[in-house]
Amino acid sequence: MLYPRSNEARTVLDLNGIWDFQLDDGHAFEQGWWKQDLPAPEKVSVPASYNDQFCDVKVRDHCGWAFYQRAFELPDILRTQRIVLRFGSVTHKAKVYLNGECLGEHEGGFLPFEFEIGARLRPGKNRLTVAVDNTVDYSTLPIGNEAGAAFFGSDLPDIPAVNATRQAPHNAPNFDFFNYAGIHRPVKIYTTPSVYIEDIVVIPVCEQGKWKVCYRVTGSAKDEKVAKVSVLDKKGDVVGETTGNEGEIAIANPHLWQPGQGYLYRLRVVYGEDVYEEKFGLRTVxxxxxxxxxxxxxxxxxxxxxxxxxxxxxxxxxxxxxxxxxxxxxxxxxxxxxxxxxxxxxxxxxxxxxxxxxxxxxxxxxxxxxxxxxxxxxxxxxxxxxxxxxxxxxxxxxxxxxxxxxxxxxxxxxxxxxxxxxxxxxxxxxxxxxxxxxxxxxxxxxxxxxxxxxxxxxxxxxxxxxxxxxxxxxxxxxxxxxxxxxxxxxxxxxxxxxxxxxxxxxxxxxxxxxxxxxxxxxxxxxxxxxxxxxxxxxxxxxxxxxxxxxxxxxxxxxxxxxxxxxxxxxxxxxxxxxxxxxxxxxxxxxxxxxxxxxx
Missing domain, CATH: 3.20.20.80 (Glycosidases)
Structure with missing residues (x-):
């Protein structure tokens, strides 16, 4: 998945900042909170964990769903392009709604996911709602204990006072770091042309002391368009170029990427009207x-x-x-x-x-x-x-x-x-x-x-x-x-x-x-x-x-x-x-x- 970068073909808009926030009171899905403004929201910063932004143990130790919400508008000029909503990470499970319609779900709290939203946008303001679940159990990564087990898997003591007390739902992580939750990384909207670059693979290769970069470009039009590919050095000079969705480019007088010396080249890909530059280093492992x-x-x-x-x-x-x-x-x-x-x-x-x-x-x-x-x-x-x-x-x-x-x-x-x-x-x-x-x-x-x-x-x-x-x-x-x-x-x-x-x-x-x-x-x-x-x-x-x-x-x-x-x-x-x-x-x-x- 390519990181959103703005250039002559692509635009990136930032949805970070202050959002509305409310913990699920047990009735959020029953009442359809994503269809309306949250009933009693507080303010929260994105990106960040929500746990330590408040002075309330109920927020810090909350187990279950929480809701984020904000409104946004897009310039009309962008509506002629493909429009994508991207989350850097949401911990641990997310349900995303735009104008009351579910865009989809994602499981796993540390990797990005995205949705195309162009067809679902309204003129003027749009409402974005994100439901976040921080529950950890035997099905999640990282793992949480179940059945009331405590940290490191130890059981509660078998005594009447404990057995008679039913704990409220709570997380019992089987890992030694705090189970922070929320929208942890940037939320962005980016645009591309309708025919666009889906992915770029870069493989540095050294054979008999000579360096080349092998590449593969995946485009939305599959084999109907041919990519123009060039390699730029740190100064921006072109040091090699070719045409084709898959191939290799020899690099003379190479500068290696090494520990403490992070020399980076750029692989510039032009695919129809789309453009993307992927940084890479020459190094083998x-x-x-x-x-x-x-x-x-x-x-x-x-x-x-x-x-x-x-x-x-x-x-x-x-x-x-x-x-x-x-x-x-x-x-x-x-x-x-x-x-x-x-x-x-x-x-x-x-x-x-x-x-x-x-x-x-x-x-x-x-x-x-x-x-x-x-x-x-x-x-x-x-x-x-x-x-x-x-x-x-x-x-x-x-x-x-x-x-x-x-x-x-x-x-x-x-x-x-x-x-x-x-x-x-x-x-x-x-x-x-x-x-x-x-x-x-x-x-x-x-x-x-x-x-x-x-x-x-x-x-x-x-x-x-x-x-x-x-x-x-x-x-x-x-x-x-x-x-x-x-x-x-x-x-x-x-x-x-x-x-x-x-x-x-x-x-x-x-x-x-x-x-x-x-x-x-x-x-x-x-x-x-x-x-x-x-x-x-x-x-x-x-x-x-x-x-x-x-x-x-x-x-x-x-x-x-x-x-x-x-x-x-x-x-x-x-x-x-x-x-x-x-x-x-x-x-x-x-x-x-x-x-x-x-x-």
Missing amino acids: RVEKTSFLINEKPFYFKGFGKHEDTETHGRGLDEAWNVKDLNLLKAVNANSFRTSHYPYAEEMLDLCDEEGIVVIDETSAVGLNFLWNDPLGWSKFRTQEHHRQVIRDLIARDKNHPCVVLWSIANEPDTEKQPEQARDYFAPLYALAHECDPQNRPVSLVICQNDYTRDLCAPMMDIVLANRYYGWYVFGGDLDAARRAMQKEMEYWKSLEKPFMLCEYGADTVAGIHNMAPNMFSEEYQVECLKTINDVLDACPFVVGEHVWNFADFATIQGTLRVDGNKKGAFTRDRRPKLSAHYLKARWREIPDFDYKQV
């Missing part, structure tokens, strides 16, 4: 034995797992924070991050393309775990077809981004308790990701703290990605034991002869707590915990990266496990550095992006 290669050089990941999470905006797009976060990454000499645990905004990936930040792009499949002795096993989850669609849509959206070097199809699924079922679930998804990606990037999933010797999914991935909390959840406070446990585990992964990357490790740390003798929750303990694990990683040539958990503190649901959120950040939620940020800055300064280890 592949796995060779125990190395992860970018442009045929062994790359070492230095960075973090992150979250789209800020005060007030919640999970909503905030481009100022995106710029700040990338500047902080560069300040501590990081070169990469993972979009834990869902696809991030396209605007963030555009920035990473420009800045040369490497991205592991992850689906929203988090929470497929904690089965323990559940007799239903994997059959309790009703997610596989939705999971397939998320993979298709993610790769369709992000396929041309040079910053994306690796697909992660899940975070911490239960790949050990029910191994045969897990393999049957994930093997087709692994194959699907490869099938969908024109650039055939490596594919993996991130395994949780488990009996790694029984894990049947990690060994079949292109690279082993693991989350490990030795020194925190395992051997908390005992870093000597943490070191020995990590060393023991790495002996096993070495035997697989695959690249290994640690995607999460660290310790909860309350900013301002200091101790001469480091202990848990102090800033000093976080540093010593990271040092302990890093010492082990440095001794293993097959380790190709380290992503600390987490970049910054972030919001979670209420519970005894969390005090005002998860505190594992190297930065506070408002991006103030802890001691660990300074430690990582010094460590990563000495680790080059390429050729860090001799294999």
